[in-house]
Amino acid sequence: VSAGTGRPDRSFGGRDIPRDVEDELASHLEMHEDELRARGLAPDAARRAALARFGDVARVREACRIIDERIARRRTRASMLTMVRQDVTFAIRTFRRSPGFSLVAVLALALGIGANTAIFSVVHAVVLRPLPYGSPDRLVFVWTTSSRAPREPLTPGRLLDVRTRNRSFSGAAGISHVPLNLTGDGAPERLPGSSVSSDFFEVLGVEAAVGRTFDRGEAGRAVVLSHGLWTRRFGADPAIVGRTITINGLPHEVRGVTPRDFVWPSITARPGGTFAGPELWVAARIKEIPSPPIDLDEDLSTRRQSQYLRLVARLKDGVTIEQARSDMEALAARLAEIHPDTDANQGLTVITAQEQLVGHVTLPLMVLAGAVIFVLAIACANVASLLLGRATARRRELAVRLALGAGRRRIVRQLLTESIVLSLAAAAAGTGLAWWAIGALTALAPMDVLRADQARLDTTVLAFTAALAVATGVIFGLAPAIQAARAAVGDGLNEAGRASDGPRGSRTRAGLVVAQVAAALVLLVGAGLLLESFVALQRTSTGIDTRNLLAFDVFLSGSRAEYQRLQTEFYDRMLERLAALPGVVHAGAAVTLPIGGDDFGASYIIDGKPAPESGQEPRAGLQIVSPRYFRTMGMRILRGRDIRPSDTREAPQVALVNESFARIGWPGEDPIGRRFAIGGAPNRVWLTVVGVVSDIRHFGPAEPPRPEFYRPYYQSSFPFMAVVVRTADDPLALVPSVRAAVLELDPALPISNVSTMEAHLYRSKAEPRFLSILLGGFALVALTLAAIGIYGMMAFAVTQRTREIGIRVALGARREDILGMVLRSGLSLAAAGAAAGLICAALLTRVLRAQLFETSVLEPTPVAAVTLLLLGVAAIAAAVPAWRASRVDVVRALRWD
């Protein structure tokens, strides 16, 4: 397209377009004037005639200028493209000539860029992307606060108070988590579900993908299905809307289906619970109060005791979260005055949806992001150091190019282009690496990391990778390029042939090696600490013998669910049958499964002790268990007796307490026969302690045992239980016979959540495992890169000093001396790096504090271990060139130029 190729063409140098246009038009007018004058016109008349013939000069001038500027822009762009293409072609040719160097550099950078891409894809999917709700930044959660816990669920009374008396929210919906039995159309299923105020979806700003969501003030039994459940169970049939399905034995009308990208976890006061999110939502029917797990179907609006409700709210336009907070504080103070015996000493707090839903994973993800940035920095230092070495070797080439008239800037640009080509090649390889890594990451990620499974190489992530690659290329390429260009200018051509590295170059390279070692050590220390912590976690006993233990849930429905006596009768028969199965040692049941399940709690007062102020009562974990539950779990009854069938509703109400409860309730005394009470004033229940049972860690090994008490299911029961079966052999082998035994008793009874306790325990450690495996992996990559760095530096130094080494040998130095000399200089670099690394680690590992279990942020054993590991690897990396140096052939060395 371009005109005038090869010919001097000054018109479009971009110099002065307006002047050129002016000149061109002026010359036309002048020539015309001349001609008219030659024909005898007077100068004035000639001028007028020429102008008249020409037309509107100003308009023509403007039109020409616009066209010319467009041409100039296009030509500049074209010539830049040509230049870049030349540079890139040249760079590729250069790399083809030294495949070893190129491979190492691309590999190192690919590891760095790949790791960053993979982690960024997760950070992006989980934290950076807006949550899939309408204006998610206006969404908040409201919790009760007390001296016992920073976040507690709300009571029905408080939920209604917040709904009606707040001044900050355009909507506030209650949520409760309820397991729901789905029957009809296929096998009965027990699913995680949620009962919500009818404006729940309106508050979230979410519209149904199919059908609609709930009507305001919904009075009928209505259900909204998750996209997943709709697809899995109903074959994504849109005709499901308006149909009636059976939930907990009652007909519910299907209102609609949530959008495919709608995610909603179970909302826990302790973030990071491992429950799956609800698969279906039922509308609250009475005064917008979501049902508790056992649907009592009665008006709960005056209940101010049972805390089971979560609350999600949307800030009114213009209201800040601080304003909402002070609004809620004022409301809590007001409620404490109105209801002194139930709401005293209780606050209300507001947190953002972002904090509630992803707050607990933000720090670990940032730790990983920091780690991969370290890896990339090491890779950059590594390649920069390689480039510095190459620049020395290429000095002759660069000097020639300078002598041939290439400017210093041109040379820097050429070298930078090489760096960027290198890092783009690495980005391509790294993206492949990341594609593989993201699969592994999402499989390994703990379940409670919302949307981690949505991490993928989308356009945002790829744009990030591309930007990272260019930035990387500039970072590791700029210093070597400038230094090379400067050196090439400094040297004469004649001198340039000597491949000697200036003192500045070798100092820079040594600095880069020290930095690599330091950064690698920081990562190693972090990984070492996490590993130590994870080992400590593995060693910690939960107080449960998890081997050969099968667990599953049952959920009764129909008349059996309605009467506690029938519930217990059924459980007794079921446990009897299970215990009689061949291969089963014991069978027991509890209302919540430790480690893998929910938890119930209650506040209590000790008989004979001054009652604490309202709202300040201590809390303990509440369990409702069958006889032989403790034996099945491998827990020990330390004093007193197990529960027995004679502990009926008519008999005295009894309980077993665990060691922690006994220690707090009756320090130094025998708790047997003592009493404590649970529940508020009107329905307070006194329980007599009949036994003490060993402590367990209900929330998994990472959390210390809490005070707990156990009530017999003959005295208080629920229509659902977690059943545990101790087996003689592999517990999973017994699943079919266990399932058959239960179905024989009741063909409509779903057993769900079938798993071994070992599996529950494994899942409870998902997050520390994830973090330590990942950080460990990154640390190993960093260590490898640092080792390559040391090796490269020493190998280069040995080549440089071949002549000197030869002289030393000729003068009588022994080979061991040479070996020692090179080894020492390599190790001294590593030692300097290690020292710097330890200082950085001391400053940085405190970010890990929340992730460490029974491990201090500078635990000596792992820190010492990884430091030794690093120095050992450094010694090996230096030993190879050192050995080569000691083998130097004196004659050849002395001829070395």
Add this chain to the structure above:
Amino acid sequence: MKPPKTTIDLMQGTLSALVLKALSCGPLHGYAVARWIEQVSGEGLLVEEGSLYPTLHRLEERGWIRSEWQRSATNRRVKTYSLTAEGERQLRAELAQWGRFSSAVSRVLRSRRTRPA
């Protein structure tokens, strides 16, 4: 003094074709192109000469002609234009099209009105 002339507003495309034709015999500056058009058209086609320049620049932008600054015989800085290879192809195409068009038009204009039998 002069025969009465009518200034015809030439369509852009026609002017382009004329310019290409003007340059087909060799490089010319803008003024010469204007004169050439005036002469060969027997002064029948009179353009407002200024409109020639945006056309020249646009043709250059399309790559059909190229320009060069030169010193004229009277030592004036003048910009001369010449046809590129692509421009020659374009000219041939336009001539062919014009030929088809004008013969079609003349056939229509010369035809006698015949009544349908």
